[in-house]
Amino acid sequence: MQVIFKELTKSFEETLLESLIKNEKKEEFEKIRKNLVNQASKEEFGDYQCNICLVLSKIYKKNPKEIAISFVQTLKKNKKISNLCEDLEIAGPGFINIKLKNNILIQEIKSNIKCPRAGVPLSHNNNSHAQKKVIVDFSSPNIAKEMHVGHLRSTIIGDSISKIFELRGYIVLRLNHIGDWGTQFGMLITQLKDLYSNNLKGIDTIKISDLVEFYKDSKKRFDNEIEFQNRSREEVVKLQNGDKESIGAWKLLCNQSRKEFNEIYKTLNIKIKERGESFYNPFLKLIIEDLNYKKILVEDQGAKCVFLDGMTNKEGNPLPLIIQKKDGGFNYATTDLAALKYRFNKEPDGDNANRIIYVTDHGQSNHFTGVFQVAKRANWIPEDCEVNHVPFGLVQGIDGKKLKTREGETIKLKDLLSESIKRAKEDLLKRLEDENRYETDEFILNTSKVIGIGAVKYADLSQNRITNYQFSFEKMLSLNGNTAPYLLYTLVRISGINRKNNMTEDTVNSESITYSHDLEWKLIKKLLKFDEVIISIEKDLMPNRLCNYLFELCQTFNRFYDQLPILKGKMNTKISRLKLCSLTEKTLKLSLELLGINTLERM
Numbered sequence: 001m002q003v004i005f006k007e008l009t010k011s012f013e014e015t016l017l018e019s020l021i022k023n024e025k026k027e028e029f030e031k032i033r034k035n036l037v038n039q040a041s042k043e044e045f046g047d048y049q050c051n052i053c054l055v056l057s058k059i060y061k062k063n064p065k066e067i068a069i070s071f072v073q074t075l076k077k078n079k080k081i082s083n084l085c086e087d088l089e090i091a092g093p094g095f096i097n098i099k100l101k102n103n104i105l106i107q108e109i110k111s112n113i114k115c116p117r118a119g120v121p122l123s124h125n126n127n128s129h130a131q132k133k134v135i136v137d138f139s140s141p142n143i144a145k146e147m148h149v150g151h152l153r154s155t156i157i158g159d160s161i162s163k164i165f166e167l168r169g170y171i172v173l174r175l176n177h178i179g180d181w182g183t184q185f186g187m188l189i190t191q192l193k194d195l196y197s198n199n200l201k202g203i204d205t206i207k208i209s210d211l212v213e214f215y216k217d218s219k220k221r222f223d224n225e226i227e228f229q230n231r232s233r234e235e236v237v238k239l240q241n242g243d244k245e246s247i248g249a250w251k252l253l254c255n256q257s258r259k260e261f262n263e264i265y266k267t268l269n270i271k272i273k274e275r276g277e278s279f280y281n282p283f284l285k286l287i288i289e290d291l292n293y294k295k296i297l298v299e300d301q302g303a304k305c306v307f308l309d310g311m312t313n314k315e316g317n318p319l320p321l322i323i324q325k326k327d328g329g330f331n332y333a334t335t336d337l338a339a340l341k342y343r344f345n346k347e348p349d350g351d352n353a354n355r356i357i358y359v360t361d362h363g364q365s366n367h368f369t370g371v372f373q374v375a376k377r378a379n380w381i382p383e384d385c386e387v388n389h390v391p392f393g394l395v396q397g398i399d400g401k402k403l404k405t406r407e408g409e410t411i412k413l414k415d416l417l418s419e420s421i422k423r424a425k426e427d428l429l430k431r432l433e434d435e436n437r438y439e440t441d442e443f444i445l446n447t448s449k450v451i452g453i454g455a456v457k458y459a460d461l462s463q464n465r466i467t468n469y470q471f472s473f474e475k476m477l478s479l480n481g482n483t484a485p486y487l488l489y490t491l492v493r494i495s496g497i498n499r500k501n502n503m504t505e506d507t508v509n510s511e512s513i514t515y516s517h518d519l520e521w522k523l524i525k526k527l528l529k530f531d532e533v534i535i536s537i538e539k540d541l542m543p544n545r546l547c548n549y550l551f552e553l554c555q556t557f558n559r560f561y562d563q564l565p566i567l568k569g570k571m572n573t574k575i576s577r578l579k580l581c582s583l584t585e586k587t588l589k590l591s592l593e594l595l596g597i598n599t600l601e602r603m
């Protein structure tokens with residue numbers, strides 16, 4: 001209903017400007033126009049609300065109700081408003097409740113039924129702008145280190161945000177900024193060389209059975225053996241100078257990690273382009289030069305850094321962002337600055353992005369605030385372009401502590417996902433037994449996979465990402481509540497109706513629809529909110545909004561389904577209700593796709 005909403009807001013603005021705001025108050029008008037019309041805070045208030053008379057009462061020092069009465073009178077004279085709305089109603093101290101006319105809602109429903117995107121408009125549709133490009137930097141695990149639940153969260157949230165932008169018609173570049181460079185490779189390669197007595201000739205055939213263990217062993221030696229430490233430092237220099245053998249060893253380590261990451265991506269059905277930190281190596285020096293040239297860089301105790309405005313440490317001193325260490329090495333932040341610059345740069349030596357979105361845990365918030373500030377001061381963020389950090393909280397066990405196995409070890413992602421599938425399978429088998437149902441092995445395998453993986457993803461996405469969340473298989477796999485199985489089950493119910501429906505497509509496609517029941521209207525109004533939800537996520541990057549919406553949509557649909565006959569009604573009622581089923585189905589399927597969750601016909 002975005003189009004209607006915009007039209008309505010525009011008419012309200014015009015009226016306000018004409019009637020109430022005289023020239024001398026124009027500045028005030030600019031301030032208040034942003035929130036002129038809002039979504040109704042409660043269903044019974046109608047579709048929208050205008051609360052502006054309370055603000056105006058302060059400006060004009062007049063009773064808000066009086067202002068509302070005179071405003072409503074003028075609004076009623078506006079043709080567009082009277083076409084769209086039922087009588088405008090003044091409530092409370094001076095709120096204006098706005099209810100759209102039923103024929104307007106029916107018109108919208110009809111158009112959404114035909115729309116493959118269930119009413120979501122394309123972002124570049126109503127203006128002549130070219131498609132905008134959005135980069136989503138997500139997942140981004142580190143070579144030879146564990147891909148942990150934090151990376152899982154980033155992967156799930158980043159994938160969903162990417163999909164939402166794609167639906168809106170943006171060009172989306174999903175980037176995996178993996179940690180594939182840095183001084184840790186010195187010790188890893190040295191360890192590798194030691195293990196293979198310095199003979200890395202047949203390097204392609206070397207297999208490290210457990211990279212994470214390998215990392216730990218190397219680290220232990222690095223921390224305890226001076227001689228190993230020295231060789232590791234030399235190895236870093238060799239690697240940076242492109243020594244053939246060192247590069248070969250580095251590639252081996254990357255390949256092995258990559259294989260493990262890809263396995264997880266395959267299970268989760270994630271598409272992402274790998275462009276690790278090493279990619280930006282050639283640009284790091286330029287970052288220093290540019291910052292130096294722009295007089296932003298300061299030398300402090302041998303390190304080159306930028307002191308951040310408005311950010312201080314515990315002692316109240318300005319916080320530095322270190323760009324080059326005393327020993328000449330570069331930092332995580334240096335690479336991020338080079339990456340940011342490259343991504344906004346015009347092609348061919350850049351991505352020409354309009355917006356960059358970074359999805360990491362909130363522990364990196366300060367890092368990104370610093371990086372964004374430096375980039376802004378260096379003028380690397382073009383006008384009309386935007387950067388966002390999308391932080392998220394920790395994943396915890398039900399005890400509120402760090403997620404661990406029963407033995408107290410960190411949980412491997414692979415194990416976590418297979419555990420979810422295993423539990424989904426147990427639930428399914430129990431259900432089949434209770435219902436005395438027989439299903440093939442293939443059905444059981446596929447269904448438990450869809451439910452198991454979907455549940456993990458949904459549990460993650462449905463939380464307000466900023467808070468920590470407690471990981472509970474039991475909750476996420478439950479058929480009741482705001483869970484993936486509940487949504488999937490609602491979809492299965494609709495598939496069931498479709499299987500039982502024996503009308504031809506032509507009949508169902510007939511144009512004439514009528515609604516009279518309250519439960520029908522409730523469903524219609526919910527369905528019509530879909531585009532607003534999607535567009536709001538584009539702004540605030542909170543996918544849990546979509547989950548909350550879907551939960552409410554399913555509840556509204558299930559009430560409609562439980563209390564009203566669908567296939568048994570009169571022809572016209574039957575067609576009208578089937579259309580609502582089909583739009584609910586489309587909205588649900590599309591949304592689950594946006595959340596990266598596969599759907600089922602039966603379960």
Ligand code: ARG
Nearest residue numbers: 137140141142177179336360
């Ligand atoms: N590799 C980092 C980590 O594991 C995440 C990278 C996020 N992206 C970025 N451009 N810094 O914490």
